[in-house]
Amino acid sequence: MTTSTTDQTIDAVFGKTQPIRRVSSAQWLVVAISTLCYGAALVASILMIRKGESLAGFIGVALVLTLLPVAIVLIVRWVHGSSRGTSNSGDLEALQSELQRLVAQSQLSDDAKQVLFRQHERDMLKRAIEDDITNQDWDGAMVLVNRLANRFGALQLSEEYRQRIERARFETTNQAVIAAVAQVENLMAAGHWDAAIAEAQKVQRLFPSVTKVANLDHRVIAVRMTHKQELERSFFLAAQEGKADEAMERLRQLDQYLTPEEAEPLREMARGVIGKARDNLGAQFKLALQDKQWKSAAEIGEKIIAQFPNSRMAGEVRDVIDGIRQRAIAME
Incomplete structure (x- = not known):
């Protein structure tokens, strides 16, 4: 078969080929x-x-x-x-x-177009409502539900959506409120009263319609005041009984609750308790020395130095404490 015959056969099967043409700019x-x-x-x-x-x-x-x-x-x-x-x-x-x-x-007229796309638009609206519920966008979901009722007349379906949204909103909000109140209580338990008040006010701003958190900041203030009164009572009892260490600890705890004017009378009382405790230790130290109870004298002397390091009594004890310790060791 010649080349010409072959070309004719190809043209018959595939059609006559066209030369490639360039496309202009x-x-x-x-x-x-x-x-x-x-x-x-x-x-x-x-x-x-x-x-x-x-x-x-x-x-x-x-x-x-x-x-x-x-x-x-x-x-x-x-x-x-x-x-x-x-x-x-x-x-x-x-x-x-x-x-x-x-x-x-x-x-086509607007009415005809609306009929043509009605079902599709309704399905899109329902999917958008589901997305808002999933994302907890309750207000946005309610807007779409109202549109579903007003535009498509789906009153029963819209009411079902409303009940579902309100139920989900309530459950989610209730869980968030419980967690927020627990955080406030943790701050109060740790004695961080200013932080607790700030957190309570934040919770009230976030959930203004929730009765449970109404006046939450005032409740924190009331608990703070009660705790302050309990500490003051404990301090007075310790001072009355001459328990200097306990009185000083209560005074330290009271420091964050008291203004300088409120704290001054308590500090004066504490100084009296401390002075009395120091005098008692001094008397015990002298009696131990007189009775030659060197070990007891050494222990009392060390306590005087530790509790009243800047007092004159502590300075006097430091001058003799080494000799007392040596005698206590020798007696063992």
Whole structure:
């Protein structure tokens, strides 16, 4: 079989091949502009849906997706026809007829469009409500539920959604309130009263309609006052019984509750208790020395130095404590 015969056979099977033609820059520019326009129209339609203009957005998406194939065919035909220098009038007339049909469909009345997309828009609205419930956006979900009732007349479904949202809102809010109140109580137990009051006020701002947290900051203040009174009573009892260590500890705990004016009388009383305790230790130290109870004298002397390091008595004890310790060791 000759080469000519082979070429004829190939042409018969696959059609006569056409030479590859170059597309001009102007044609590429038209293609690029058309693509950008359709992309912008699609993005604008999607944004309209996200902003709540569902009907207009869906219509825009439908038109873009419907007209895009037609535009592609027209552009391809135009590029191909331009490259050949010819045009196919029959194909163009058919495309023109199809385009006119699509335009006629796009000119439907608003009522017709609403009927056409009604079920789809309703399903989209229900999915949006479910998303808001999942994200705990209760107010946003309620807005969509009202739209579902008013626009689509789904009264029973809307009421079911409302009950579900209110129940979920109550459960979530109740758990959050319990955790917040527990945090306030932990701060009170640790004695961080200022932080507890600030946290209580924060809880009241977050849950203004919850009765459980109403006046929570005042309750913290009341507990703080009760605790202060208990510490004062404990201090007075310790001072009365001459328990210097306990009295000083209570005074230290009271320091954060008292103003300087309130603290001064208590400090004066504490100084009296401390002086009395120091004098008692001094008397015990002297008696131990007189009785030659060196070990006991050494222990009392060390206590005087530890508790009253800056007193004159402590200085006197330091002068003799080494000798007392040696005698205590010698007696063992």
